[in-house]
Amino acid sequence: MSGYLDRIGAGKVLVNREPFSFDWTPDNLVGRDRELTELASLFTHIENQNSSCRAVITGPVGSGKTVLTRRFGHDLLGHLEGKRKISLAHVNCRNHPSTSQVLQRIALTLDSGHPERGLSSGEMIQSIRRNLISHNCHLLLVLDEVDLLIRRDNSDLIYKLLRIDEGQEKQGSISLILVSQDPMLLKLFEPAIISRLGASNILKMSPYDKKGLTDIARQRANIACRNGSVSEGVLEKIGVMAAESGDARLAIELLDSSIRRAESSGRGEVLIEDIEQSSARVAAIEPSQVDGLSKDQKLIMLGLCRRLKKEAEINTGDAEKLYKIVCEEYETKSRSYTTFWKHLKFLENQGLIETRSGKSNVGRGRTQYITMNNVAPANLAERIEKELQR
Numbered sequence: 001m002s003g004y005l006d007r008i009g010a011g012k013v014l015v016n017r018e019p020f021s022f023d024w025t026p027d028n029l030v031g032r033d034r035e036l037t038e039l040a041s042l043f044t045h046i047e048n049q050n051s052s053c054r055a056v057i058t059g060p061v062g063s064g065k066t067v068l069t070r071r072f073g074h075d076l077l078g079h080l081e082g083k084r085k086i087s088l089a090h091v092n093c094r095n096h097p098s099t100s101q102v103l104q105r106i107a108l109t110l111d112s113g114h115p116e117r118g119l120s121s122g123e124m125i126q127s128i129r130r131n132l133i134s135h136n137c138h139l140l141l142v143l144d145e146v147d148l149l150i151r152r153d154n155s156d157l158i159y160k161l162l163r164i165d166e167g168q169e170k171q172g173s174i175s176l177i178l179v180s181q182d183p184m185l186l187k188l189f190e191p192a193i194i195s196r197l198g199a200s201n202i203l204k205m206s207p208y209d210k211k212g213l214t215d216i217a218r219q220r221a222n223i224a225c226r227n228g229s230v231s232e233g234v235l236e237k238i239g240v241m242a243a244e245s246g247d248a249r250l251a252i253e254l255l256d257s258s259i260r261r262a263e264s265s266g267r268g269e270v271l272i273e274d275i276e277q278s279s280a281r282v283a284a285i286e287p288s289q290v291d292g293l294s295k296d297q298k299l300i301m302l303g304l305c306r307r308l309k310k311e312a313e314i315n316t317g318d319a320e321k322l323y324k325i326v327c328e329e330y331e332t333k334s335r336s337y338t339t340f341w342k343h344l345k346f347l348e349n350q351g352l353i354e355t356r357s358g359k360s361n362v363g364r365g366r367t368q369y370i371t372m373n374n375v376a377p378a379n380l381a382e383r384i385e386k387e388l389q390r
């Protein structure tokens with residue numbers, strides 16, 4: 001009866017799963033030489049013991065921002081061996097959206113011991129600095145998806161980190177790379193921060209084109225699959241399909257799912273018809289994503305989820321009414337319509353909801369309809385209710 005399990009690990013196509021794992025970093029980035037060189041040029045002084053460098057990287061989803069910083073960090077570490085001791089800390093602000101969470105992550109990376117509790121952020125930063133100096137170490141800190149931290153807690157932490165050595169004898173504790181999808185990231189900062197970051201230290205990544213995506217899929221296939229099991233035609237088709245979004249993650253998912261389809265049909269070769277828009281996209285939203293929302297946003301989401309458990313869509317007028325009811329339930333003052341609207345746009349940007357514009361049921365105007373396609377509303381509602389009760 002367990003014969004159906006034989007296909008697992010049979011490896012007719014796949015010989016190495018690793019290149020499809022979430023945090024695998026390739027030894028070489030495909031087609032990003034210019035970006036790597038540009039980033040290196042922003043770090044030309046990093047060899048000097050007393051200097052720090054700064055860079056801001058922006059680019060659309062799946063343009064390789066995260067993998068670029070990871071590759072660069074590892075390469076830099078190797079390059080500076082024997083010249084300057086570097087510690088790498090990569091904090092994804094989607095998973096750690098508050099100032100104290102970010103500082104905890106940094107402290108944990110530097111020192112496997114437990115960070116001290118009850119310190120203010122200023123004190124924690126100085127404790128991190130002391131730790132670096134005592135180990136004669138320089139920190140390369142990457143704050144990935146940094147707009148989520150700034151939207152939640154403002155840019156105070158960035159400002160403090162940029163001034164970490166100000167007025168101190170020893171300079172050059174931290175180099176900083178800020179990463180975001182938002183091309184207008186700098187607009188979120190005050191002039192004092194922009195001037196310290198260096199308004200010209202910005203690296204803009206563009207979306208991949210068909211060729212870039214085909215090349216990325218080919219690199220993974222070469223490392224992961226048996227020779228000859230994935231044809232050039234298959235790789236090109238994946239490139240074409242992913243080029244609509246320019247997202248490298250999509251190209252890799254399409255390759256991964258088509259390999260699975262080929263193997264589960266018992267074949268040792270991937271065919272064009274194995275490539276299908278996978279439902280993997282749908283899983284891209286983790287329910288834990290709501291944990292990082294502000295209280296207002298959670299209340300709005302809760303109203304939406306309660307309705308969308310039962311109905312496919314809801315118009316914004318009803319959404320606002322439900323939000324007000326939820327506010328009463330949790331004894332919270334509801335926000336103005338403008339703020340409510342801004343939060344809706346934020347939730348949409350996060351991929352938690354989708355909106356479409358359609359004819360209104362009342363009158364002749366148009367209204368926005370909200371749906372939730374990437375995550376089950378019932379699960380979210382339960383999660384938010386638990387959080388709010390704490």
Ligand SMILES: Nc1ncnc2c1ncn2[C@@H]1O[C@H](COP(=O)(O)OP(=O)(O)OP(=O)(O)O)[C@@H](O)[C@H]1O
Pocket residue numbers: 022024025026028029030031032059060061062063064065066067068181216219248249252
């Ligand atoms: N130039 C490249 N060569 C090889 N693999 C790449 C390249 N660019 C991206 N990838 C791979 O594509 C996937 C998406 O890249 P990455 O996570 O760096 O995108 P991102 O710009 O950070 O996206 P997001 O904005 O969603 O965070 C990763 O698996 C990454 O390893």
Ligand SMILES: [Mg+2]
Pocket residue numbers: 065066067144
């Ligand atoms: Mg990323």
